[in-house]
Amino acid sequence: MTAPLLVGDQMTGGYGHTTILNGCSIALAQGEIAVIVGPNGAGKSTAMKALFGMLTLRSGSVHFEGEDITSLSPEERVSCGMAFVPQTQNIFTTMSVEENLEMGAYRRREGLGETMSQIFSLFPVLKEKRSQKAGELSGGQRQQVAVGRALMTRPKLLMLDEPTAGVSPIVMDELFDRIIEVARSGISILMVEQNARQALMIADKAYVLVQGANRYTDTGQALLADPEVRKTFLGG
Amino acid sequence: EDIKLGILFGFTGPLESITPPMARSAEMAIKEVSDSGALLDGSTVTPVRADSTCGDAAAATAAAQRLVTADHVNAIIGADCSGASAAVLQAVARPNGIVMVSPSATSPALSTAPDDGLFFRTAPSDARQGVVMADVLMKAGLKSVAVSYSNSDYGKGLDEAFEPAFKAAGGTITISAPHEDGKADYSADVGALASAGGDALVVIGYVDQGGKGIIQAATDSGAFSKFILSDGMYGNSLIKAIGAPLEGSIGIIPGAEGEGHTKFLTMAKAAGVDGTSSYTGESYDAAALIMLAMEAAKSSKSADFKGKIMQVANGPGEKILPGELAKGLKLLSEGKPIDYEGATAVKLIGPGEASGSYRIYTIKGGTQVTDYYE
Amino acid sequence: MTRLNRPLIYFAVIGLLYLSIGILQSWMLALTVLNDALIAAVMALGVNMMWGYAGLFNIGISGFFALGGLAVVLVSNSANLEAWNAGTPRILLSLLCGGAFVFGGVAAYRKLPSAWLRVVVILLLTGLGWATFEYVYTPAVEAVEAVNPASAGNIGGMGLPVPLAWFVGAGFAAFAAWVVAKIALGLRSDYLAIATLGIGQIIISVMKNEIWLDRGVKDVYDLHRWPVPKEVNLQNADWFIAAAHSMGIDVRTASALFVGICFALISATVLVFLLTLAETSLNSPWGRMMRAIRDNEVAAEAMGKDVKKRHLQIFVLGSAVVGIGGALYAVFHGIFSPHSYDDPLRYTFLIWAMVILGGSGNNFGSTLGALVVMLIWIQAESLGPALMHLITAHLSDGPLKSQLINSAVQIRLPLVGIVLIAVLRFSPRGLLPERSRN
Amino acid sequence: MEILNAAVALLNYVIIPATSYAAQLSLGALGVTLVYGILRFSNFAHGDTMAFGTAITILFTWLLQSFGMTAGPLPTALIALPIGIAATSALLLLTDRAVYRFHRKTKAPPVRLVIVSMGVMFVMNGLTRFIIGVKERNFADGDRFIINAAQFRHLTGLHEGLAIRSTTAITVVVAIVVVGLLFWFLNNTWTGKAMRAFSDNEDLSLLSGVNPEYVVKVTWLIVAALATIAGVLYGLDKAFKPFTYFQMLLPIFAASVVGGLGNPLGAIGGGIVIAFSEVSLTYAWRKVFSYLLPEQFLPHGIAQLVSIDYKYAISFIILVVVLLFKPTGLFSGRSL
Amino acid sequence: MIVVEDIRKHFGAFHAVDGASFKIATGSITGLIGPNGAGKTTLFNVVAGHLKPTSGRVIMDGEDITGLSPHELFHKGLLRTFQLAHEFGSMSVRENLMMVPSGQIGESLWSTWTRRREIAANEHALAEKADKVLDFLTISHLAQEKASDISGGQKKLLELGRTMMVDAKVVFLDEVGAGVNRTLLNTIGDAIVRLNKTRGYTFCVIEHDMDFIARLCDPVIVMAEGKVLAQGPADHIMDNEAVIEAYLGTGLKNAKGARQ
Ligand SMILES: Nc1ncnc2c1ncn2[C@@H]1O[C@H](COP(=O)(O)OP(=O)(O)OP(=O)(O)O)[C@@H](O)[C@H]1O
Ligand SMILES: Nc1ncnc2c1ncn2[C@@H]1O[C@H](COP(=O)(O)OP(=O)(O)OP(=O)(O)O)[C@@H](O)[C@H]1O
Ligand SMILES: [Mg+2]
Ligand SMILES: [Mg+2]
DSSP states (O other), rough: OOOOOOOOOEEEOOSTTTOOOEEEEEEEEEOOOOEEOOTSSSHHHHHHHHTOOOOOOOOEEEEEETTTTTTTHHHHHHTTTTEESSSOOOTTTTHHHHHHHHHHHHTTTTSSHHHHHHHHHHHHHHHHHHTSSSGSSOHHHHHHHHHHHHHHHHEEEEEESSTTTOOHOOOHHHHHHHHHHHHHTEEEEEOSSSSSHHHHOOOSSEEEEETTTEEEOOOHHHHHOHHHHHHSOOOO | OEEEEEEEOOOSSSTTHHHHHHHHHHHOOOOOOOHHHTTTTTTTEEEEEEEEEEEEEEHHHHHHHHHIIISSSSSEOOOHHHHHHHHHHIIIIIHHHHHHSSSSSSOOOHHHHOOTTTEEEEEHHHHHHHHHHHHHHHHHOOOEEEEEESHHHHHHHHHHHHHHHHHHTEEEEEEEEEEEETTTTTHHHOOOOOOOOOOOOESSSSTSSSHHHHHHEEEEOOOHHHHSOOOGGOOOOHHHHOGGGTOOOOEEEEOOOSHHHHHHHHHHHTTTTTTTTTTTHHHHHHHHHHHHHHHHOOOOEEEHHHGGGHHHOOOSSSOOOOEEEEEEEHHEEEEEEEEOOTTTTEEETTTTOOOOOEEEEEETTTEEEEEOOO | OOTTTTHHHHHHHHHHHHHHHHHHHHHHHHHHHHHHHHHHHHHHHHHHIIIIOOOOOOHHHHHHHHHHHHHHOOOOHOOOHHOOOOOOOHHHHHHHHHHHHHHHHHHHHHOOHHHHHHHHHHHHHHHHHHHHHHHHHHHHOOOOOSSSSTTOOOOBBBOOOOOHHHHHHHHHHHHHHHHHHHHHHSOOOOHHHHHHHHHHHHHHHHHOOOOHOOOOGGGEEEETTSSSHHHHHHHOOOHHHHHHHHTTTHHHHHHHHHHHHHHHHHHHHHHHHHHHHHHHHHHHHHHHHHHHHHHHHHHHHHTTOOOHHHHHHHHHHHHHHHHHHHHHHHHHHHEEEEEHHHIIIIIIEEEEEEEHOOTTTTTHHHHHHHHHHHHHHHHHHHHHHHHHHHHHGGSOSHHHHHHHHHGGGGGHHHHHHHHHHHHHHSSSTTTTTTOOOO | HHHHHHHHHIIIHHHHHHHHHHHHHHHHHHHHHIIIIIISEEEETTHHHHHHHHHHHHHHHHHHTTTTTOTTOOOOOOHHHHHHHHHHHHHHHIIIIIIIIIHHHHHHHHHHHHHHHHHHHHHHHHHHHHHHSSOOBBOOSSEEEEEEEEHHHHHHHHOOOOOOOOHHHHHHHHHHHHHHHHHHHHHHHHHHHHHHHHOHHHHHHHHTTHHHHHHHHHHHHHHHHHHHHHHHHHHSSSSSSSHHHHHHHHHHHHHHHHHOOOOOOHHHHHHHHHOOOOHHHHHHHHHHHHHOOGGSSSSSOOOOOOOOGGGHHHHHHHHHHHHHHSTTTTTTOOOO | OOOEEEEEETTTTTTEEEEEEEEEEEOOEEEEEETTTHHHHHHEEEEEEEEOOOOEEEEEEEOOOOTHHHHHHHHTTTOOSSOOOOOOTTTBBHHHTTTOSOOOOGGGGHHHHOHHHHHHHHHHHHHHHHHHHHHHOOOOOOTTTTTTGGGHHHHHHHHHHHHSSSSSSSEEEEEESTTSSSHHHHHHHHHHIIIIIIOOEEEEEEOOOOHHHHOOOOOOEEEEETTTEEEOHHHHHHHHHIIIIIIIOOOOHHHHHHOO
16 A cells, blocks of 8 residues: 555644544545544544644644645645535535535636536536525535535545535435545545445545544454444444 | 813814814913913913813713813813703812803803803804894895704704794795704705705804805705805805805804904914814903903902903903903903903803804905904 | 632722722712713613623614603603693694504505505505694694793603603613514614614604704703702702811812712612623523524524514613613713714714623623723823823924824724724633623 | 706706715725625724725825826826725735734624724724824815806706716716626636635635635725725715714615625615615705696695605615615625 | 425425425324435425425414414424524533423513522423433533534534423424434434334434434335425335435445445
């Protein structure tokens, strides 16, 4: 396996005085799909935020392509080739679907049409609703817009916080398929998932996070096979 | 002795633009007296400014409170607005027995407010000016006019005096509409005034407030070509701002049939004060009256000299003009009576208000040319 | 600083500041500032109830404030029988007519089935109503206003004791607020704000122009202030002179202090009373419900809370408290001057500054804010120029120096502004932030 | 002929003044609406920003005039305008850096920003007065009229006159051009879209690589330009006085709210509604009728719908009525 | 029994709900599924009073409840949760629960001044009840936390918790499961069943997790494009061609082959 693309090493941090992350480490290589699972409030979203620079670490570091990016701001990380879809509030509600997607390409600005039509073929409903305000979409449609926007950045690393929350099974399958395709094209994927079984099925690497620390780390298949993990974290 | 006089004007707030020249006029009188050394055997007089804000009774009262109880002033020149004057009179002046002489509070209601003989004003009485104004219009052959008055105690009061007098004299008022001061736009007002029509537009207001806005909007749209200006509308800034369209307009301003006003203007000019700005003469006179009364009473205590103010203002005795304060003081110290004329032909009536004569002027060639006195 | 003693420390500091005015300048001044601050604190409490509890952005405060003042005029001023006879019943009749037509219009709007019919009927009603109203109203008003215009021109009051005016003032403001709420409470944040601002201006506009009601721009002076005696009367009362002498204070000062303290006691009593009520309810399920509504109206509605009704309730109550402030103010200064109330800067924004600076959602915060802001507001007037004199002491006389000194009076607003900005910078939720209750 | 006279009277006293006032309000409202739309708060300091920009422009106008520089028939102030805009930009950027940025970073609720802007308003209020004093200033030069009433009467032989001021024409043209530009800018440029994205969801715009400081800067620059232009054009038309500029804040806010906050078209629409309702409802229609109706049908009074006393009340009543039916303004503005 | 009669909800030209009719039997746990944008949430919003329908009626136990406001429906025993969590951010998690029961004495302003002792007693009971609910949801450690500061999934739990604070008749759950850990979701499923059995709650559940739906719901209603596409027992539905095509799909295509 190639050298790791992203490494979050021994990250510790939290909001205000509370500590949410307790020496959590995440790493993945180029073209890999890594999945983080864990109970609610385990700190999964917080770990994602920490990796993306939206939370200042008290200790630990984040490296991207071998460079220390611990002190970079989120928008600088975007320039480095990272993209992120947050768990909530992940679309521009007052802008049209099309503009939402365009904003994904804000840094890039060329080849817009091409990427956009790719995304439309992935999520056909978005093409229908391209000029509607994103705030008027249904919950699952919003989720599609959010992922679409991140894909528009053509990142090296795509970070998704529960991309399939609230999307219908058929779209979820499509989404996972698409994620595999994306990964095949060399883009690494790091995602948090509660639809863990599907996610682990496609994961090269999986982390189970509990109380801000790594509990299990293995390949997706291995964790899926572990009865202990299945019972406690994957709902049997 | 070091005598202190409080100057309580609205340095901030709606009237902030006319107060600085007023304060400086009052200070001019104070300096004149202080420099002369003629008051109470060489006493000096220092002015102490305070901000009445005009609109905020709380701030006005507190400012007056400070003047009286912390700075220990002997009397107050002010306040400028009627509301602030009334509040200060009741809350500060009366409890502490301090004389107040307001140069610009014109509300008729102040005449009847209980004042223990402490409150005076050199501002013209609205009641009298209204009558004079009606008369002037009749003389000029203007029988039908539109009226725009400032929606304030001054404008409303003067309007209430003017309208009956004018109607009684046979005039018609096509429309009488208030205007708010300090607003952004007066085209609606002028639209209404213009379509009601009339031989002239009577503007009762302040020269750098709504009154000017009305005239500007009226001349811009060509609604009226002749204006009748109340005393608050007197000032060079208006002529400068409006220019030619104002030619031929008639104004009225309290003023002696003598050189008092001219003299004040020259003095003001020398001191770098705009003497044509509203209520500057009255402010000078207010300060002068207080100090003259002190000399007449041989005391700087309000309780002692409050009774002398009417006396020095109304005479009989030698006439004292602006710039002659030293002479007046000297006469008084010799026990001789004086009749202070001042910049505005001071004559106090009834409960201590001005009722001077009026100067009627026409604007010709960009200046106010005196027509006659009344 | 722990949560408990932080308020204490702040109040102690501000208390010391007031004391220092008394020592350095004069006790009378300190009392005057304190009195105005207490009155402002009542208003700030009202604003805090609307904003801090329920998130209602009302910036029409000056209107409700003025209504409180109006109550004082109408309740405690002596009656003007001549004016009354000249046309007051007719005016009241006209108002009834007007009201009836408005009700008719609203009923028509609600009940009529078709849009066309509505428009026609409402237009008809408006036209007819306006004509009737004018026909009954105008001559009566002219008659009343003609009665002794210089010193009256209005219908006068009912000659009742002043404290009654507090309740009536609260009632007036509450009624106006009720009407406003019926119209505008559906609006969101800034839209509500501007609508209330407008309504405040309309209220003041009416008071400025309806001379028959309150003398309009001509102001009403010398309002009654029972039970507080007048200084002049005290100065002539033998018992008081004796008392003053026995304490070694000069009678004038003593009378002024006595009156000031009386007012302070009254305002403080009213304030403490209202504060107690407000705190009790805020710390109860009612307060919790209000905060829930403030946080998320949709969810509160889904949890069975009648959001509209609660908004109406708090809007009316908050406005009523502002009305009480207005009544106190009019009585303390002895003057009702709608013309000068037409200044949202002083009577609305400044009050808001107090609430936010003190910490919105915290009743004690508003009181603290009022004490602080009023102190600055008043003291800037003398401190500004004094400071400027110090600064420019070494400058030679000239236009620059005189410009600086002349502009120094303008320091009042900037100073309040700077303090406000600074407080929000270092304690963004105000000096005494809303407490989290668990 | 009579009909023409009536039309001219209507034009001269209702339509032209109202249009002029509407354009002035709209320009001011545009600034308010932009801050609301992008930075998400009602900026109470806008009136005083206008005053500041105008004050600086006036100072430079005087300087230019003292060098003998004028702009021919146009007001000299137009040459000084860029300097005014530059100074205002600097001031606003400074304020943003010193005051607003902190609250933006800490995700303050909009109302805190509103109150902070009140603080800024208080400070700017004093600043302008320190710079130029409290007096009224007239700084208009050049030709005041494109055509004035007397000329018009002479030219057409009509009884009624018609006056069009140069400032009116300039203001109207500028207002239209500015709205057009703003629309184009916000909807079609990357910066414009970034601004809208920022206003919609700050965190997410960050994730798209938008530099928030850049967006904020651009916004303030545009606001500075709008405020200065609005202030100067108004000052040229009427006169400059700090106090009046503060007072203008209320109608400006009314206009932007009636139109719908955050929507540039709304600023224009709102300005028109406020100005026209104010002027036409208080207009004494008798004059127009007198040209159209035979003598015996003329109304007795002056045919005024509402007396001038309630001029200000009217614009607010219109405001409330509009909001009653369209709770976020005529053009469906934003609400936070 | 709740009867939804030909409900339509149009947003401009767009017909989000386009003539949906079905019944929810008392005591049932009815599932409502359908592709994204099918109009499920919109329908919920109409039934729960948050939106006025363009046409159609909702009848609950024989009474027409169309157009009643949410708080009125709450009092009739109809509760709902939100797809996007609507917490009361500035209040603690416990307070979020304690505010729910209606008709608390302390909610009348007058009583807060006059009946303080009773209120205190009530509060005590309420707090205990809230703690039980929190315990059940496994988030009792968050009781004192500000609700705005808890994780996305925890907010969803809080949503559910609110419906457990009162005796509801009918509860509409809009994707309680989205973003909730599957183990916990199972527990929630158990709870729903228990509430249904012991307290007689009627549930109407929107959910995209088919395991959850299959385990809990009978019948299941499938919506698509604003209309009812199919309804019946879960296993029937899962075999329905139309449903598979519109909603369920046939599972991951690439996962098996390509990845390893
Ligand atoms: N306010 C609105 N204005 C316009 N269209 C709207 C509005 N609200 C919803 N819609 C549209 O109505 C359709 C149905 O939305 P709804 O939220 O009911 O879907 P849903 O079935 O709940 O989907 P999901 O499972 O993704 O939550 C969507 O296509 C959405 O775009
Ligand atoms: N803005 C915040 N301020 C304070 N505490 C927070 C904040 N956001 C989250 N937390 C706390 O941090 C902990 C972890 O939150 P996080 O959002 O990372 O959980 P998560 O693993 O993503 O859970 P979920 O699966 O429910 O989304 C939670 O206990 C939560 O209470
Ligand atoms: Mg999460
Ligand atoms: Mg939904």
